[in-house]
Amino acid sequence: GKGVGRAILLHLCEVMAAEGLATARLDTHAGNEGAIRLYERCGFIIVWRGREYSKSMGVELEKVHLEKRLADR
Template identity: 65%
Template sequence: MTVADHTVVGDVGFAAWKSSNAFEDVYLEPQVIERVRRAFSVFAAETTSDVHIAEREGRVIGWAARDGAPDCISDLWVDPAHQRRGVGRTLILHLLDIIADEGHPLARIQTHASNAAAVSLYERCGFTIVWQGKEFSKSMGVELEKVHLEKLPG
């Protein structure tokens, strides 16, 4: 991934986050939005993990990462214009293959509890909700209602 791709990755992630209807109005205050925008703008350049990109016609339309634990998909973001077209599923299945190939007995992912589209996608990919509760979001600087999901790889 080039330095120019870092900006595109941040732009795609932020656009996907903004387009989600998962966040209550209280989380959409200008200072929260600016914290999230900043987190996306630096993610690709600062992460120590691989960022896996989905492209169409040479344009980045989605990305996923395992930032942190090697059995955890930390990020999945798809350009709003390309959502519900299999991009997210393809990225998840790609990372599940890597997680299985590395011998991890479990794959994990998490999202905002009210992000019904994401939860549904993860469940269609074989994940099951194993926990729901409040968790502090570093990027947003607020507590969120989250769900953690797990799947046996393979």
């Protein structure tokens, strides 16, 4: 709640843009509402929502994929 996550995320987007990447992509559990709000406030949009198999957990999870065009910073 002190802006640290936002600062880190925006810095990473700047680094990726400086390296020539056009789009940043990330995903999270669909129930992670706080993270989704943070990502959306930083300019990410939801491009997909659905069930996806998690190799690390060995189960299907409800996931959200988000993207941000880095030129739109």
